[in-house]
Amino acid sequence: MENTPVLEQFVKRCKQAVASDRAREDITTVMHALFEDPATLAATIPRFREDEVATSPRGFRLGGEHICHRSPELTVMVLDTLPGVVQPPHDHNMIAMIGVFEGCEQQRFWARTADGITATTGRLLEAGEVMVLGEQAIHAISAPDHAPARAIHVYLGDINNVERSILDPDTLDEHPMTSERYDEFCRPA
Template identity: 35%
Template sequence: MFNLEAFVEDCKAAVRDDPTHGAVAELLKGAMTDLSAVLDELGEPTSGGLSAIYKSPQLTILNVVWKPQMVLMPHDHNMWAVIGIYTGREDNIFWRRVKDDPLGRIEAAGAKALAAGDVAPLGKDVIHSVTNPICKYTGALHIYGGDFFEAERLEWEAEGLTERRWDPERAKALFED
């Protein structure tokens, strides 16, 4: 049975023992084996949002709810991350910097579709964009190896794929209904 409070404590202990994403990824994989228990604990998503479950300088745990057909521009985290989908779907496009580009542009380098039960670790330097391709809310636990809201990060604007500073308020507003 998934218990959010115990899960948070387990993640905190895992990061104390191993500051990489390995142990946290295993914890999240374990949680995603019982999706109905996770849904019972977190509730069926009914509106978009970024809800902080736990936040410290070493660890952030978010309940991320993607609105139907929502698209989030390319961005980095500047820290490792682990994503676990508990309902719905999340499509990721992975990007890489265009070599020697003075504008800091990026180009697509791969993709991965995540469905309910899937867990995906992301390294510190990963750049990705996210789409909820379905007509219902997608719920995911996102765990980060640092303070998600305070980290210096970048995002790339959609049309020209040129970089700019990530703005947490602009990101939060995208998730609101």
């Protein structure tokens, strides 16, 4: 996939927001406007071809990923989430904003408490909805059985170059995030 004009324009608005001191607020505003009509947005973003969706060493197919923009201050990506995999809990160590334009993401959340990491209430993030996750948020994503989720994920930093954590889904033990551990901690749905 390549950046479409709509994605190029969105990245431009995000870069302008990051240059201000109101990045979180401004990008949230831009995303709410962009996702108001999710079907129209979906029509502008091509689907990933089969050969663009990687199969992990352990055999999981999580969904396509297209990096629209990556810099130390900002990452913007189109991300599909395929049914059939329960992806592991992780944090980002930076603010994340997610907008779904087709299907829905099953979001699960955990919180750091005095007693350790505990599960909190999850939610479905449906087409047209935008969600902001704080820097310390811990979440996990999966797609419901019936349909993949197609979404834009925005991070206020370089999500592929930051120290962050992944949790063992069985014990909630915390480990440094690596792609190998992500794969190890995925579970069949």
